[in-house]
Amino acid sequence: xxxxxxxxxxxxxxxTIFFNRPxxxxxxxxxLFDELDIALDQVKNNxxxxxxxxxxTGDKAFVAGADIAELVKMNxxxxxxxxxxxxxxxxxxxxxxxxxxxxxxxFALGGGLEAALGCDFIYASDKAIxxxxxxxxxxxxxxxxxxxxxxxxxxxLAKEMIFTGKNIDAQKxxxxxxxxxxxxxESLMQDVLKTANLIAARGKVALRSAKEVxxxxxxxxxxxxxxxxxxxxxxxxxxxxxxxxxxxFLEKRKPVFNGERY
Numbered sequence: 337x338x339x340x341x342x343x344x345x346x347x348x349x350x351x352t353i354f355f356n357r358p359x360x361x362x363x364x365x366x367x368l369f370d371e372l373d374i375a376l377d378q379v380k381n382n383x384x385x386x387x388x389x390x391x392x393t394g395d396k397a398f399v400a401g402a403d404i405a406e407l408v409k410m411n412x413x414x415x416x417x418x419x420x421x422x423x424x425x426x427x428x429x430x431x432x433x434x435x436x437x438x439x440x441x442x443f444a445l446g447g448g449l450e451a452a453l454g455c456d457f458i459y460a461s462d463k464a465i466x467x468x469x470x471x472x473x474x475x476x477x478x479x480x481x482x483x484x485x486x487x488x489x490x491x492x493l494a495k496e497m498i499f500t501g502k503n504i505d506a507q508k509x510x511x512x513x514x515x516x517x518x519x520x521x522e523s524l525m526q527d528v529l530k531t532a533n534l535i536a537a538r539g540k541v542a543l544r545s546a547k548e549v550x551x552x553x554x555x556x557x558x559x560x561x562x563x564x565x566x567x568x569x570x571x572x573x574x575x576x577x578x579x580x581x582x583x584x585f586l587e588k589r590k591p592v593f594n595g596e597r598y
Contacts, residue, residue: 339356339371339374339375340356340367340371341355341356341357341365341367341368341371341372342354342355342356342368342371342372342375343356343393344375344378344379346379346382346384346385348384349384349385349386349387349536350385350386350387350388350389350529350532350533350536351379351382351385351387351388351389352388352389352390352391353372353375353376353379353388353389353390353391354391354392354393355368355390355391355392355393355397355398355399355451356392356393358392358393358394358396358397360400360403361394361396361397361399361400361401361442361443362392362393362394362397362398362399362400362448363399363400363401363402363403363404363447364399364401364402364403364422364447364448364451364479365402365403365406366406366418366421369421369422369425372425373424373425373428376425376428376429376432379432379434380432380433380434385434386434386435386535386536386540386543387434387435387436387437387532387535387536388429388432388434388435388436388437388455389436389437389438389439389525389528389529389532390429390436390437390438390439390451390452390455391438391439391440391441391525391528392440392441392442392448394441394442395441395442395521396442396443397441397442397443397444397448398438398439398440398441398442398443398444398448398451398452398464399443399444399445399446399447399448399451400442400443400445400446400448401443401445401446401447401448401469402418402422402446402447402478402479404473415478418478419478419479422447422450422478422479422480423478423479423480426450426451426453426454426479426480427454427480429451429454429455430454430455430551431551433544433547433548434540434543434544434547435456435535435543435547436454436455436456437455437456437457437458437459437528437531437532438451438452438455438457438458438459439459439460439524439525439528440452440458440459440460440461440464440466440506440515441460441461441463441464441521441524441525442461442463442464442465443464443465444460444464444465444466444467445465445466445467445468445469445503446467446468446469446470446477446479446481447479449466449467449468449481449485449514450468450477450479450480450481450484451479452466453480453481453484453485453488453514454480454484456547457516458509458514458515458516459515459516459517459518459519459524459527459528459531460506460509460510460515460517460518460519460524461506461518461519461520461521461524462506462507462518462519462520462521463506463521464505464506464509464515464518465503465504465505465506466503466504466505466506466509466514466515467497467501467502467503467504468481468485468497468498468501469501469502469503470498470501471498471499471500471501472501476498477498481498482494482498485497485498485514487554488513488514489512489513489514493512506518538593539575539577539578539580539581539591539593540577540593541572541575541576541577541578541593542572542575542577542578542581545568545571545572548568549561549564549565549568552564553565576594577591577593577594580592580593580594581593
């Protein structure tokens with residue numbers, strides 16, 4: 337399927353989705369969400385893909401926010417539906433069984449930051465700008481930002497960003513814990529691909545299990561989380577990947593993981 341608002345590229349084990357509305361700074365609208373939803377299903381259903389990268393076309397914006405020209409025409413019920421659609425799509429990124437990395441190449445404002453927060457971690461250009469400025473429009477974040485940002489950086493810093501609507505640069509985002517790494521603009525994708533290839537070389541069973549355990553554990557208390565880890569550790573021990581990895585270690589060779597679940 338061809339897309340108009342995004343680009344999906346698959347290179348063996350790594351998929352890249354580009355937000356592709358450069359004239360609108362890649363702003364999010366209903367059509368883009370619909371296409372992104374389909375593309376994420378394609379990624380999930382392709383067993384060869386081990387890592388997803390999310391980025392924006394052009395050098396100005398990852399995603400500059402929701403498309404205000406479309407938003408302003410919505411009534412409250414339509415706005416609620418738009419918000420829920422965005423939440424579901426970004427949750428689909430978060431719930432992918434493979435790691436997702438955001439490569440933030442410019443503005444990540446409003447829905448742009450919310451999209452990036454749906455990924456497992458973020459690398460950013462040193463020219464990137466982050467923020468949830470919805471309050472300046474008389475609104476609040478509607479695509480999961482009030483929840484994911486607070487979980488990522490803590491309640492008080494999230495409240496300050498959301499209540500003031502102020503933007504922060506990439507270095508401050510690194511200090512806050514929003515971003516894992518700040519890169520030179522020209523090396524951003526190279527750095528992301530280097531990490532993506534490193535992850536893709538790991539056992540797919542272990543990757544899926546680790547992501548599942550971390551996310552499920554964060555939604556509960558420590559004791560329950562450790563029980564989830566314990567159960568899943570036992571299951572991964574039954575996988576062919578685990579047998580291959582441990583035998584390869586003892587035989588002093590690189591493991592060849594086949595990606596079978598158990």
